[in-house]
Each structure stands twice: as C-alpha cells, then as structure tokens.
Amino acid sequence: MDKNAAKKIKNNKYRLYYWPTIQGRGEAIRLAFEHAGVEYIDVARDYIGEESSEEMVSILADNDLERPPFAPPFLRDGEIIIAQTAAILQYLGPKIDIVSDKLADQVFAHQIQLTICDFLSEIHDTHHPIASELYYEDQVVEAKRKAPLFLKFRIPKYFHYFETILSNNTCRSGWLIGNSLSYPDLSLFQLVEGLKYSFPKNFTLLIKEYPFLIKLHDKVRQEPRISAYLKSNRRIDFNEMGVFRYYPELDYKFTSKG
Numbered sequence: 001m002d003k004n005a006a007k008k009i010k011n012n013k014y015r016l017y018y019w020p021t022i023q024g025r026g027e028a029i030r031l032a033f034e035h036a037g038v039e040y041i042d043v044a045r046d047y048i049g050e051e052s053s054e055e056m057v058s059i060l061a062d063n064d065l066e067r068p069p070f071a072p073p074f075l076r077d078g079e080i081i082i083a084q085t086a087a088i089l090q091y092l093g094p095k096i097d098i099v100s101d102k103l104a105d106q107v108f109a110h111q112i113q114l115t116i117c118d119f120l121s122e123i124h125d126t127h128h129p130i131a132s133e134l135y136y137e138d139q140v141v142e143a144k145r146k147a148p149l150f151l152k153f154r155i156p157k158y159f160h161y162f163e164t165i166l167s168n169n170t171c172r173s174g175w176l177i178g179n180s181l182s183y184p185d186l187s188l189f190q191l192v193e194g195l196k197y198s199f200p201k202n203f204t205l206l207i208k209e210y211p212f213l214i215k216l217h218d219k220v221r222q223e224p225r226i227s228a229y230l231k232s233n234r235r236i237d238f239n240e241m242g243v244f245r246y247y248p249e250l251d252y253k254f255t256s257k258g
C-alpha cells in the first residue's frame, strides 16, 4: 500500500471494496459518493499492481466473519460491512444525504434500486447467458440468441417502467422521487450510459421513445460534481471486463419496432 493510501485510511470513514479496473456494480456507489462530495477510499484502486484486490479478496475468503459479504461491491463503515449494491445505497443514502428523509421515499428509492440491480443482471447475461465462469467466446452462440431478445423485449419493458415513474412524479422535477436528485437517479444515468456503450446501433432508436429518461440522463451529467468526476481519472473507461461490454455482433439492428 502506498503512503498516501495509509494516510487516507486514517482520515476516512468509508471504504469501498470493488474491482479496480472496471466500473461494474461498484460504479453506483462511486457515483453516490462523488455526487455527495463525500470522501471515500476506493480500496483496490489505492493499491498498486498485483496487490490491488488482495484486501478485498481476503475479506471475501474470511470464514470467521459473522456477517460476511457474498460478492463485491461491499462497503466498510467502521465495524460494519455491507454487501449488495442496493443495501449499501439504502444504508448510505440518508447518511450522505442522497435520499429524502421520508420513509416512504426511502422505501421507493430502494425498490427502484433493486429493479436497477435486476436489470443489470440481465445486461450481464446478454454476454454471459450460460455461466459467468466461462469466457464470452465459449458462449457467443447463446449470447447471439439472447441479445436481440433482450433488446426487443427487456430494454423497452424496463425503460417504460422508469419513464412512467419519471412522468408520474407529481413534483414534475425530472427526478425519480420528489423534488431532488436521489441515488437511483445516479444509477439510472449509469444504466443509460452503459447501454449506449454496449448497444450503440440500437440505442439511439430505443431511447428516442423515452423523453423523461433522456432528460434525467442529461440532468445528471450536468450536475457539477458528476460532471467533474466524469472528466477525472477516477472515472474508469468502459471496457470488455465489466457489466457493460461492446461486442458488435450482439448489437445488430433489432429495435423495439423490429
């Protein structure tokens, strides 16, 4: 571990454990911290080279933990370790002020976040329809069957759901809940960014039918701290190791009208 990292550990409360080279599911947590302007340690990224994920892997392998995480991302806040993206955000939301203080709003935020997590799993399955343990190349035939069905049926179904929430928000704020941005808005922005990267040919036609979603995406992008984060070297580029991957053969033109 480098000296700066050691110093930061003393000064910081929150430690995020995730893979250092991908946005993946960890990005929902990074965006939340970045938007809130709260300092956090992205643990694996504070190490150099091969050691980077050692601390995370050793926690995952620790059979003595009373409340162990199953998979990354997970968060350490002092003695508390929390896994599952939606649970982490549910915990962090009120603490770092990225969700309303009303219980009904918090439950709805969690509900939306869980739906986003389901959607992410389906996105992952477009390139890994058989098993995460196999290479993409070993399941490309199945992926080529899965991706067009995902594009035709699943993206429109999820997008329609999010569009309905946005258009039914009686505050007319353009955010999912009430008058201000909350953590699922950030994750929804990330979904749109990721799908644009993975399915560029289909994306433009698909998103056209969801004006509220387009507006939310643009509004999040313009948030000053998010905009600064996206330009910084803390934002990892999309690549073919994360959840959102670009394989041209999975992106043949097959839109909701198709």
Ligand SMILES: N[C@@H](CCC(=O)N[C@@H](CS)C(=O)NCC(=O)O)C(=O)O
Pocket (backbone or CB within 6 Å): 024, 025, 026, 071, 072, 073, 083, 084, 085, 086, 117
């Ligand atoms: N539902 C969990 C999924 C966590 C997950 O699938 N993590 C991936 C990395 S993005 C992993 O390492 N999974 C290992 C496994 O499922 O065996 C969440 O939303 O956090």
